[in-house]
Amino acid sequence: MAVVHLVSLDYYNIDRQPHITVNSSFCPTCPHQACLVTCPAECYTKDPERGVQFSYEACLECGTCRVVCDRGAVTWDYPRGGFGVGFRLA
């Protein structure tokens, strides 16, 4: 059974303090820009000038961008306690 059938969204409490930051100076020359196609929340979008635009607010805390960015552009952490996304078993 797919995970989506096992869990339900419980809360989404957005922190004003970003838990992920992206140094976009690496992005225009990134050969794969894998973050654009792997982030399930579409937090990464193509930007004609900076290569990639990032916004953390919809992040699902899956950690994918931390893994696929092999240029060290992504500084990743979990949100502070009480913030971010929460799931419960359906």
Ligand code: SF4
């Ligand atoms: S994978 Fe990393 S370096 Fe490449 S575009 Fe995404 S954030 Fe930038």
Ligand code: SF4
């Ligand atoms: S942790 Fe997952 S959901 Fe959050 S920005 Fe990275 S890839 Fe997207």
